[in-house]
Amino acid sequence: MRCSGCTKVWYCNNSCQKTDWDLHKRECSALRRWAKKAPSDDLAIPSDAVRCLGRILWQINSKGHNSDWAREIQAMQSHRKSIQSSSAEFPATLEAHTHLAHSIVHYLGLSSPAELQEFGVTSAGDLVDLISRFITNTYALTSPSLTPLGVSVSSLVALINHSCAPNAVVVFPRNDKSKGKKEPIMNIVALRDIAPDEEVLTAYIDTTLPRSLRQEALKETYSFQCQCTLCEMPTGTGIDPREAVWCPKSCGGMCPLPNEENQVSRCTKCRAAITDPLAVIDAARIGREALGKATNLQFSDYNKAKQLTINVIPILVSAGLTPSCHPFLALLKLHQSLLVSSFSARLSQDILDEAIRASAKHSAGLSAILDEGHPVRAVALAELGKLLAVDEPAPSSSSQPSLPQTNNAFPPSGPARVKIAYETLLQARKELVIGFGRDNDGGEVGRSIRDIIVSLEKELGVWTTGIRNALEDIPKKPAKGTSG
Structure with missing residues (x-):
C-alpha cells in the first residue's frame, strides 16, 4: 500500500x-x-x-x-x-x-x-x-534476510556495549504471524550460552573487517578504542583470518597479510616465507580500490561494477588471499550479488554456476571468522543452498540418472547438486535457528528454508527411485562358464 x-x-x-x-x-x-x-x-x-x-x-x-x-x-x-x-x-x-x-x-x-x-x-x-x-x-533496520531497509533507535538496546566478538546480535526476524506475535519487533538473540553476571555484548560495526578498520570506524563514530578479546589478542597467539594469505608452499597453513611496515610474512604452520610480499601488498590495495569503485557503481553502472569484480578477483586469488581476508571477502559477496542479478535477467548455466562458486567461497570465508549461528553466516549459507537448489537451465549430460558423475568440478550437476543443496540448507537451518532465535523458529528466513528442505527431500527421493529403476533395467551379464 x-x-x-x-x-x-x-x-x-x-x-x-x-x-x-x-x-x-x-x-x-x-x-x-x-x-x-x-x-x-x-x-x-x-x-x-x-x-x-x-x-x-x-x-x-x-x-x-x-x-x-x-x-x-x-x-x-x-x-x-x-x-x-x-x-x-x-x-x-x-x-x-x-x-x-x-x-x-x-x-x-x-x-x-x-x-x-x-x-x-x-x-x-x-x-x-x-x-x-x-x-x-542507531541500529540498522534490516529485512529478515539482513538487507538494510532503514535505521532504528531503541533506548533500551542502546545500553548494550560493543564487542568485535559479540555474544549476542540485534535482528528483526519477522515473527510467525500464525502464533499471534506482534510485528515489527527488534530481538536481541544470544549466540551462545551467557553466564550469570556475564555482560551481554553486541557488535556496532562490521566485524568481518580487519582490526585497523574496525578501530577506525569505532573511534570516528563512537569515540572509543575497542579492547575486546579479538582486538586485544596477543601477538604470536594466532593469525586473524581477516588478514591472511595461503601458505606459498600449499601446506594448508596461512601467513599474515604483509603490509608496508612489516613485509616479512611466514606460514604459521611450516614457516615458509612469502617470496614477493610487495606483489601481495599491491594486490590487496587493488582489491580495496576495486571494492570501493564497484560498491559505488553497483546501482548506477551495474555492468561496470560486475566487470570490476570479474577482473580483480583472479588477482586476489593469484596473490594467495584467503576468502576470509579483506577485501576479498567483501568482493566475493558483491560479485555474487551482481551475478544473481545477471541470472535473474538472463537464465544461464554459466552465470548460475559462477554465482554458486562465489557464494561458496564467501560462505567459507565467513565461516572462518564468525561463530556458528551468527546471522550473517547463517544467511550466507541459506543463500548458497538456495542457489544450489535452483533448477539448472542447461544441466550437463552427467546429470542423467543412469550415468555416474565423472568429475569433481564444483558445482556438480543433477542429483549430486541437489544433495549438496539439501545438506547446505540443513546446516543453514540449524544456524538460522540460533541466529534469529529458537522461539522465532529461525525467523522468516528459517521458516522458508524449512519448506525448501522438505521440497528437496521429495526431489531426492525421486532421483533415488529413478537411479534404482535405471540400474534394474540394465541387462545383467551372464556368469562365466554359462551360455547367455
Missing part, C-alpha cells in the same frame, strides 16, 4: 498504514515539501537519518518534552564534547553533524534552529546532542 499523499512511503497493508498515520501525517507533509525543493529526482527523498530524526522530534513534540519517552531519548549517550576535539582527525564526523543539523531544520519546514524550541531543542548544544545521540545509538 502506497501513501497517496507523498507517494514515497509504502506499507504492508491497510492496518499497517492506519497504525502509522499519527506519525506519518506530519511526515507526509514534510516529504512533499522536501520533494518540491529537491534539485533532482535522486534527492527527492531525504536520508534515513533525516527521516528518523524527524520522527523522533515529532514524538517529543507530541508526547511532551518531559515525557518518559523524551527522557529516554535524552538519557542516551552523546559524544558532543569529543566531536570538536577529534574534528582534525575525523573532519567527516563534524561535517556529517553539520549537514544533518541543516537538513533536519529544512525537513521540518523551519527557517532556523531557533524554531526547534517546540521540539525540546533550546540551543545549538541541544541540537548537537540530539544528533550525536542518534548517530551513536
Whole structure:
C-alpha cells in the first residue's frame, strides 16, 4: 500500500498504514515539501537519518518534552564534547553533524534552529546532542534476510556495549504471524550460552573487517578504542583470518597479510616465507580500490561494477588471499550479488554456476571468522543452498540418472547438486535457528528454508527411485562358464 499523499512511503497493508498515520501525517507533509525543493529526482527523498530524526522530534513534540519517552531519548549517550576535539582527525564526523543539523531544520519546514524550541531543542548544544545521540545509538533496520531497509533507535538496546566478538546480535526476524506475535519487533538473540553476571555484548560495526578498520570506524563514530578479546589478542597467539594469505608452499597453513611496515610474512604452520610480499601488498590495495569503485557503481553502472569484480578477483586469488581476508571477502559477496542479478535477467548455466562458486567461497570465508549461528553466516549459507537448489537451465549430460558423475568440478550437476543443496540448507537451518532465535523458529528466513528442505527431500527421493529403476533395467551379464 502506497501513501497517496507523498507517494514515497509504502506499507504492508491497510492496518499497517492506519497504525502509522499519527506519525506519518506530519511526515507526509514534510516529504512533499522536501520533494518540491529537491534539485533532482535522486534527492527527492531525504536520508534515513533525516527521516528518523524527524520522527523522533515529532514524538517529543507530541508526547511532551518531559515525557518518559523524551527522557529516554535524552538519557542516551552523546559524544558532543569529543566531536570538536577529534574534528582534525575525523573532519567527516563534524561535517556529517553539520549537514544533518541543516537538513533536519529544512525537513521540518523551519527557517532556523531557533524554531526547534517546540521540539525540546533550546540551543545549538541541544541540537548537537540530539544528533550525536542518534548517530551513536542507531541500529540498522534490516529485512529478515539482513538487507538494510532503514535505521532504528531503541533506548533500551542502546545500553548494550560493543564487542568485535559479540555474544549476542540485534535482528528483526519477522515473527510467525500464525502464533499471534506482534510485528515489527527488534530481538536481541544470544549466540551462545551467557553466564550469570556475564555482560551481554553486541557488535556496532562490521566485524568481518580487519582490526585497523574496525578501530577506525569505532573511534570516528563512537569515540572509543575497542579492547575486546579479538582486538586485544596477543601477538604470536594466532593469525586473524581477516588478514591472511595461503601458505606459498600449499601446506594448508596461512601467513599474515604483509603490509608496508612489516613485509616479512611466514606460514604459521611450516614457516615458509612469502617470496614477493610487495606483489601481495599491491594486490590487496587493488582489491580495496576495486571494492570501493564497484560498491559505488553497483546501482548506477551495474555492468561496470560486475566487470570490476570479474577482473580483480583472479588477482586476489593469484596473490594467495584467503576468502576470509579483506577485501576479498567483501568482493566475493558483491560479485555474487551482481551475478544473481545477471541470472535473474538472463537464465544461464554459466552465470548460475559462477554465482554458486562465489557464494561458496564467501560462505567459507565467513565461516572462518564468525561463530556458528551468527546471522550473517547463517544467511550466507541459506543463500548458497538456495542457489544450489535452483533448477539448472542447461544441466550437463552427467546429470542423467543412469550415468555416474565423472568429475569433481564444483558445482556438480543433477542429483549430486541437489544433495549438496539439501545438506547446505540443513546446516543453514540449524544456524538460522540460533541466529534469529529458537522461539522465532529461525525467523522468516528459517521458516522458508524449512519448506525448501522438505521440497528437496521429495526431489531426492525421486532421483533415488529413478537411479534404482535405471540400474534394474540394465541387462545383467551372464556368469562365466554359462551360455547367455
